[in-house]
Amino acid sequence: MDYDRARSIIVNFIRSKVKEADSTGVVIGLSGGIDSAVTANLAVEALGSENVLGIHLPEEGVTSTKDSKDSEIIANSLGINFKNIDISRILNCFISEIPDESGEKPPVVGNLKSRIRMCLLYYYANSFYKMVVGTGNKSEIMLGYFTKYGDGGVDLEPIGDLYKTEVFELAKLLSIPEHIINKKPSAGLWSGQTDENELGLPYEIIDRILNLVFHGEKPENLQEIFDLTPDQIDLLLSRMKSNIHKRKVPPIAIVDAARHYME
Numbered sequence: 130m131d132y133d134r135a136r137s138i139i140v141n142f143i144r145s146k147v148k149e150a151d152s153t154g155v156v157i158g159l160s161g162g163i164d165s166a167v168t169a170n171l172a173v174e175a176l177g178s179e180n181v182l183g184i185h186l187p188e189e190g191v192t193s194t195k196d197s198k199d200s201e202i203i204a205n206s207l208g209i210n211f212k213n214i215d216i217s218r219i220l221n222c223f224i225s226e227i228p229d230e231s232g233e234k235p236p237v238v239g240n241l242k243s244r245i246r247m248c249l250l251y252y253y254a255n256s257f258y259k260m261v262v263g264t265g266n267k268s269e270i271m272l273g274y275f276t277k278y279g280d281g282g283v284d285l286e287p288i289g290d291l292y293k294t295e296v297f298e299l300a301k302l303l304s305i306p307e308h309i310i311n312k313k314p315s316a317g318l319w320s321g322q323t324d325e326n327e328l329g330l331p332y333e334i335i336d337r338i339l340n341l342v343f344h345g346e347k348p349e350n351l352q353e354i355f356d357l358t359p360d361q362i363d364l365l366l367s368r369m370k371s372n373i374h375k376r377k378v379p380p381i382a383i384v385d386a387a388r389h390y391m392e
């Protein structure tokens with residue numbers, strides 16, 4: 130990977146898409162993690178700090194103080210407008226009004242949190258005629274490791290063609306603070322959650338597997354190549370298969386094929 134070239138491509142992509150939409154700039158959710166830090170840097174490079182709004186959306190008791198502080202550090206270092214909005218009361222309002230027969234399951238509530246954050250980002254985007262920039266990387270997108278209409282509900286995915294390990298390398302080029310680069314990746318949807326615990330493998334291995342699958346390697350060969358158990362391989366491949374719907378527009382029942390078209 131030529132990271133200088135990747136940087137230039139992404140910066141031009143952001144600039145051109147914002148211009149095409151006749152938008153005043155972008156809104157980005159700042160989590161305090163590496164993906165949002167890299168994306169915010171690239172957005173500022175593309176549009177100027179005055180055209181980027183960073184919004185941190187913590188949850189009391191779940192979002193770490195460190196992540197909140199790092200979000201502010203990134204915003205201040207880039208000179209962008211910054212808002213900090215605690216979603217706890219909004220989440221509690223939702224939960225209190227929902228008849229729940231099964232109890233508050235972490236993944237279900239976690240998806241709700243992500244969708245609340247999406248709504249707030251779009252509220253500000255619509256208010257200021259901006260676009261919502263996503264922070265999803267290629268690893269997450271291939272695995273469907275995101276919330277449909279949550280963190281997947283965006284207008285642009287600038288780093289969506291970079292594997293997570295490539296995002297780490299680009300972060301070094303952009304001089305992202307080392308302590309942010311070294312954080313354990315986490316969606317921060319519940320206490321103690323980390324990406325690699327959920328996915329079952331470190332990103333260094335995940336990305337190598339995904340790259341081979343992307344280029345046509347047969348699933349039966351992966352276990353031998355990486356010296357992994359069938360369950361470890363199946364966990365990743367089943368995620369890819371079951372989450373295909375997240376990468377596509379909702380299916381349509383075709384009533385009249387003659388008038389059906391897709392742009």
